[in-house]
Each structure stands twice: as structure tokens, then as C-alpha cells.
Amino acid sequence: MKKNIKWLLLVSLSFVACNNDDETVAETPVTAGSANFSKYVALGDSFAAGYSDGALFKKGQDNAYPSVLALQFKQAGGGDFTTPYMEDNLGGFSSGGNQVPQFPRRSYFNGAAPATVSGTSATVLGSHVSGTASYNNMGVPGARSYHLLAPGYGNPSGLVTSPPTANPYFVRFASSNSTSILADALTQQPTFFSLWIGGNDVLGYATSGGDDSSPITPATGVPGVGFDGSYNALVAQLSTGGRKGVVANLPYINTLPFFTTVGYNPATLDATQAGQLNAGYAPYNAGLVNAKNAGFITEAERVRRTINFVAGKNAVVMVDEYLTNLAGAGLPSYRQTTVDDFIVLVSQGVSAKAHLTAGNGTAVPLQDRWVVSKDEVALLKTATDSYNITIEAAATANGLAFVNAKAIMDQLVNGGIRFGNYHMSATYVTGGAFSLDGIHPSARGYALIANKFLEAINAKYGSTLRPVDLGNYQIQYPASL
Structure with a gap:
């Protein structure tokens, strides 16, 4: 009997020891450290917007990594976080009652293969969201680094020029026809910002097979021409007055499921x-x-x-x-x-x-x-390496938190990431990290990104923001939402 009591006591003590870290996390007060999250603004492209399964839709926007960050910021004095929501969960744009082919509806998995949800998007091409003058989530699908600085990028008339000079996603919520994404972000006088941009500067070239229909943005050049000048201009203005924020670098394009799923010998x-x-x-x-x-x-x-x-x-x-x-x-x-x-x-x-x-x-x-x-992959790698040097140098020079997104992607490709009873990898459909378009994350993938951003913010600013439970985020959206 005494032996049984001793054994039970040992098991009990072991259980307490194993769970001590979790209890410590739960008991640690959530603080902002030296950061101020009262007015958070997120700038970026489709990743910031919450694009998933080949489209932008309301549920995906809810699970965008800036939205996840904003929820955790609230526990440390963060304010409201507004998003320019699409009209429904179908995704894409319509015109004259018909879906615009260039902006299709989202995909879902029908049990055998990706399929497209039925219906016509209620989000009309060229329409503008009414109500809020400006939005905290300034993520614009399709935007390149220099687009964030471009006046008139939200002007509806720019949608019909050749080539287009405007973006329909920014047209929806630009404060005026002449403003830029950066200008609208700074007008809000943010106390904290996130910036993850540059993927589209190489992605268009990659997704088109390097056929030169969408050239790689050159690294060198003045703002509005090259990546370096544009990125440094963005960070300089966002960091004015010692404003704090977090930036992220870029993974190699050919580590995404969009490029690795088919294989070279199909x-x-x-x-x-x-x-x-x-x-x-x-x-x-x-x-x-x-x-x-x-x-x-x-x-x-x-x-x-x-x-x-x-x-x-x-x-x-x-x-x-x-x-x-x-x-x-x-x-x-x-x-x-x-x-x-x-x-x-x-x-x-x-x-x-x-x-x-x-x-x-x-x-x-x-x-x-x-x-x-192989030669085009080398060009993409050279550009990405150059961009990443610029991004990390800007983070260091301006005292910003830095997220090594390239390392995260490398980990997902090489063995994956385990948490609790779950495992995530970059494997198409079953890996859990990516949506059905093979480029953008799933809801769980976005939550993982948010946690990595939170880690970087805590490390840089001494905050004690808590991670989210990745198990609470789904890996695939059903046909009906």
C-alpha cells in the first residue's frame, strides 16, 4: 500500500512538472513591454489580407494573420481592428451579375480534388466599401513593394487602363482616388505596424513559369522602381518618430506547394x-x-x-x-x-x-x-536573397522586430512543425499549412505565422503576448460557410 502511495505521489509530481510551463504561461500577465498596440495597422499583400483557396472572402479575412495578431494585442492594450470585408464567402468579383474570370470564386476540397464553390460574388468590381473612412488591415492582394507607395493605386479609372494602374482590392477601401496605401496607413497615426511585402515582386514571374509576362522587380532603383528603394522608403516613413513594428522576410518561391506538388517526372x-x-x-x-x-x-x-x-x-x-x-x-x-x-x-x-x-x-x-x-529558379533565388538582405537591414537599422519567414518555410518543407497532437507541413492538401491554391496559407497556416510574429515582437520589445492554439484553426474551408 505504501508503495502504491509513493508511486501515485511520484506520478502526481511528474504531472505537475510536465505541465509547469503551461501553468506559468497562463499565470504570466500579458504586457506590451516597450511597444504600444493601441493603434495597429497592417500593410502587405494577399498574405496580410487573408487570401486563401485562390480568393479573398470574409471568413478568410477573419483568419488573416493581422486579425489574429490584433486579438492578442487586445490583451495588452490593443484597440479595435477594422477590415475591409468582401461581401460574402464566395470570393472574387462580379460585374453585370457575372463572375469576373480573372477573379474567380474560392476553391474547396470535394473529397477527391479541389473544386470551385457555386454562385456569383456579391462584391462588384470597382465598388467601394461605405462606412469606415480607413481600415487597420491594409493588405492588398497582388500588391508589389512599390505599389504601396503609388498614388492612385485605388483609383477606379485605373482599372481600365492598359496596363491597369489600380488594384480592385484597394479601390474598395482607398480614402480617395489619389491616395496611396502607405498614405492611408500613416493618416491613421498608428502606434504599431506590421509590414510583410515583396512576395509578389517575384511571385508573378514564378507562377507564369518565368515567361517574362510578369518580370521580377529589380532590387536596385529609386522608390517606385526597385525593391530596395521602395522598401527602405516604406520602413523609413512607417518608423518615423521611433514608431515600433514588425517586418518579415521572404521564403524561396519554389518551396511552396504550387511549385512542388506536380514533381518533375509526372x-x-x-x-x-x-x-x-x-x-x-x-x-x-x-x-x-x-x-x-x-x-x-x-x-x-x-x-x-x-x-x-x-x-x-x-x-x-x-x-x-x-x-x-x-x-x-x-x-x-x-x-x-x-x-x-x-x-x-x-x-x-x-x-x-x-x-x-x-x-x-x-x-x-x-x-x-x-x-x-533551373535557370529561372536561380534568378528567383538571387532576387529573394537580395530582398531579404534589404529587409533584415531595414529592421536592424530602425529597431524593428524581425520574422524569419524563410526559415519557417524551410522547416515546413523539411520535416514540418509539430505542436501538441498536430503536425503541419508544406505538403499539398494534407500538410495543413497551405490552402488549395498552393501559395497562400490555410487558416491554421495563418495562425502559425501569427505566432511567429508574436514570438518576434516579444523578443524585441519585452512584451508577453500569448500565442494562439493552432488546433482551434481549420486547415480546409468547406463548400458552405
Whole structure:
């Protein structure tokens, strides 16, 4: 009996010891430290807005990381946090009673694959939200670094110019036709700000397969031209007077599910199919031998360009503009994909699965917009590295909290992140961190980001803000909300 009592006592003490940290967190008073959260304004792009599942919609906006931050700030003296809500949970814009194709409704998982919710968005393209003069959440989907400084970025007339000079999401809540996102943020006289911008400065190039329809923003240049000048101008004005805030750097684009889900070798063939394809590409391969013998290409390039299919899984044929131009010899710039290339999940509204099933990548080479090639990945990496140097230097120079979003993404890709009984990773659909568009986070992913922001704020300003329970946030939105 005494042994049983001793055993129970030991278990009891062990239980208390194991839960001591949680009890300490619960008992620690929530304080702002040296920060002032009474007027928080968030600037950024679609991530700040709460974009998810390929669209911006009300429920997603509720779960945006700035909204999650604002709830935790309230416990330390934070004020109200207003959001320019879309009209419903369908997402996108309508015009004349029809959904605008460039702004489709959100996706949901139907049990087998992503599908699109039915209905027509009540958010009319070019409309303006009535009521509040300015909003705390200034996240604007599609915005690049220099767009935050651009006067007239919320002018409805700029939606019909070629190219457009305005953004329909900012048109909805801009205080005037001539204002900028930064100007509207500063007019509110914030006491604390968050800034996470730069993703779209490289993302447009990446999602279009590097086909140059959406060039990478150059690093150098004056505000309104290059990333460095624009970003430093943003931080300088936001930090005026010693105002405190938090900024985040950028992950590599090719770590997102949008670029990693399809894989480089998605073509599964039988022996007959492989033989037929090899016969079709035999003249091309023979031409490469002739080009090599004539000294037009090296043996290494000949091998790299040679097309060969086998029974089983295969790399697909792609057009690669970085290969030696052999048009004069009547040869196109074809090669098969490698592990260093990334086939995009969707291109111009068509899924890669549907596109590949139709014979593309085998009998018909994939065009540039479908693949981010090794050379294009290198360009994206160079730009992102340069942006991140600028972001961290600006944070240091202005005494701001800094979030290493690149490290968070690396962790999600390499093993994932565990919390309680849950595990999150960057795996498409099942990983829990990303929504169905393969680029933007799920609600749980946004909550994870918010917690990382809270950690950085606590470390920099001595605040004791509490993290949110990630288990309270869903990983997929159902068809009906």
C-alpha cells in the first residue's frame, strides 16, 4: 500500500512538472513591454489580407494573420481592428451579375480534388466599401513593394487602363482616388505596424513559369522602381518618430506547394507508349548529334537535350529558352525536366493534371509558362536573397522586430512543425499549412505565422503576448460557410 502511495505521489509530481510551463504561461500577465498596440495597422499583400483557396472572402479575412495578431494585442492594450470585408464567402468579383474570370470564386476540397464553390460574388468590381473612412488591415492582394507607395493605386479609372494602374482590392477601401496605401496607413497615426511585402515582386514571374509576362522587380532603383528603394522608403516613413513594428522576410518561391506538388517526372508510360514517343523524337535526337559534330553545342548539352522515355515514371519534355539556339539548324530548344525544374500547379486557370493528361509534356512539349526552369529558379533565388538582405537591414537599422519567414518555410518543407497532437507541413492538401491554391496559407497556416510574429515582437520589445492554439484553426474551408 505504501508503495502504491509513493508511486501515485511520484506520478502526481511528474504531472505537475510536465505541465509547469503551461501553468506559468497562463499565470504570466500579458504586457506590451516597450511597444504600444493601441493603434495597429497592417500593410502587405494577399498574405496580410487573408487570401486563401485562390480568393479573398470574409471568413478568410477573419483568419488573416493581422486579425489574429490584433486579438492578442487586445490583451495588452490593443484597440479595435477594422477590415475591409468582401461581401460574402464566395470570393472574387462580379460585374453585370457575372463572375469576373480573372477573379474567380474560392476553391474547396470535394473529397477527391479541389473544386470551385457555386454562385456569383456579391462584391462588384470597382465598388467601394461605405462606412469606415480607413481600415487597420491594409493588405492588398497582388500588391508589389512599390505599389504601396503609388498614388492612385485605388483609383477606379485605373482599372481600365492598359496596363491597369489600380488594384480592385484597394479601390474598395482607398480614402480617395489619389491616395496611396502607405498614405492611408500613416493618416491613421498608428502606434504599431506590421509590414510583410515583396512576395509578389517575384511571385508573378514564378507562377507564369518565368515567361517574362510578369518580370521580377529589380532590387536596385529609386522608390517606385526597385525593391530596395521602395522598401527602405516604406520602413523609413512607417518608423518615423521611433514608431515600433514588425517586418518579415521572404521564403524561396519554389518551396511552396504550387511549385512542388506536380514533381518533375509526372508522366507514367508503358513500354509501348515509351517506344512510340522515342520513335517520334528520334529525328530530334539525331539532329543533336549533327549539331554537336558541327561544333554548335557541346557533348554535355547534347546529352542534356536528348529525349528518352522508358516504361514507368518519366520526366516530361519542355521548351527551355536557356539552351543554345539551334533554330538555324532546324532544331527547337527541347529537353526533359530534371529535379531542378518545377512544373506549376495551375497555369492560366488550367490545372497541370488536366494539361498533362491531354498529352502535353510527352507528345507535345510543355511551353515556358508551365515550368520554372533551373535557370529561372536561380534568378528567383538571387532576387529573394537580395530582398531579404534589404529587409533584415531595414529592421536592424530602425529597431524593428524581425520574422524569419524563410526559415519557417524551410522547416515546413523539411520535416514540418509539430505542436501538441498536430503536425503541419508544406505538403499539398494534407500538410495543413497551405490552402488549395498552393501559395497562400490555410487558416491554421495563418495562425502559425501569427505566432511567429508574436514570438518576434516579444523578443524585441519585452512584451508577453500569448500565442494562439493552432488546433482551434481549420486547415480546409468547406463548400458552405
